[in-house]
Amino acid sequence: MRITAAEKTDLQQILQLQYQAYESEAHIYQDDQIPPLTQTLADFIEESQSRTILKAVLEDGMIIGSARAREGNGTCYIGKVIVHPDYQNRGIGTALIRELERLFAHTARFELFTGHRSERNLYLYQKLGYHIYRTEPVHERLNLVFLEKLMYQDGRDALLAAFQDWVAFAVQLQKREELYWNQPVAPGKWTLRAVVSHIMLWDKYFYEHAIDKIYRQEPLTLRHTDYDEFNRKAQLYSEQTSITSLAEQAIFYREKIIAAIRSLTDESYNKEYIDADGHPFFVAQYLKDFIPHDQHHIAQMEEKHGEQR
Structure with missing residues (x-):
């Protein structure tokens, strides 16, 4: 195609x-x-x-x-x-x-x-x-x-700083009791633990199939995924994993991504890569896509937190 x-x-x-x-x-x-x-x-x-x-x-x-x-x-x-x-x-x-x-x-x-x-x-x-x-x-x-x-017009450092907000938020989540993690972020929405699992598993997927491949100068293995199936697995994983492990993994994979991107040369950071489906992949665009995604879910969780204060 x-x-x-x-x-x-x-x-x-x-x-x-x-x-x-x-x-x-x-x-x-x-x-x-x-x-x-x-x-x-x-x-x-x-x-x-x-x-x-x-x-x-x-x-x-x-x-x-x-x-x-x-x-x-x-x-x-x-x-x-x-x-x-x-x-x-x-x-x-x-x-x-x-x-x-x-x-x-x-x-x-x-x-x-x-x-x-x-x-x-x-x-x-x-x-x-x-x-x-x-x-x-x-x-x-x-x-x-x-x-x-x-559209973010910022450079790499500004994007990574915004991308790191999720780490700070996940650290704060570690202090919350399990009852809070098991409540939906809004009526009819996922539980907080499912949202954390969702973000963490996307980080894991992009780290293993794109960012780490770029860091190691290997071909990308990133492919389009069925979003419904991916989210179903994320919800199931959240139910089978402790909140301690979910928070630790969320921090681990986000920090791995940040460290790998920060270490790239300007040439590698700005290069156009091709994923396993033949589509172009840019590191900066990946960050620009996921920062608003983070902000959307963080806002949901912060609103829920505010209700319970």
Whole structure:
């Protein structure tokens, strides 16, 4: 698979893919008149005049994914990130967003939106460092959820300092009793121990398959993972592991990542690497993605802590 700019001759195929991809959204919201399903080819051709449109293409020329974006007032607005139903959960949506972020890296922020019940979309966007900043009601069955990602312009030291906040927080968690660890961070959400397990296992995965490989100058073994399955395993691991061990592992893997990145030469730090799926990987972008992810979960846990004071 490769990701390139779409051409005018691709628009008909991309529009058909759009119809396929949004059928599931129409089912969720019980509305077959959502704009992506009613857009005409003429509308799309007109829209393409003011958008950057990407396509994800197989070797045989079949388009299996697409995304589009426009720039305005220092913001890159991302829209219609679509993947063929048969090729979902393979990292294609992530790769499309990453490529748009690379193309518009000069902007101060990125923005996108989805429906409030589109849980997989919300999870993916938040996993990539996007945060909900407002919602907009459309009708009784649909609220649009707008997410943004502020781009860090800081150097390596500033990013690592922000990345190290998780260590300080985990140290404080060690002082909390087990009853606190076993409570959900919010109604219907994970327990604190599950959140810690979630962050720790992502750190472990990226350390073993990317950061340590870069440090040792070995090929990356990082691959796209099924987020639902990964999170299920994280929750199960949290239930089988003591809070002492969870906290220690959380600190251990985060400090290993920080030490490895800090020791890299500037050339190694700034180099473009290729993961095992053939997608580009940048150390700085990895930090920029996970710092907001940390901040999101830390805010949840601090709010819970405040309630119990």
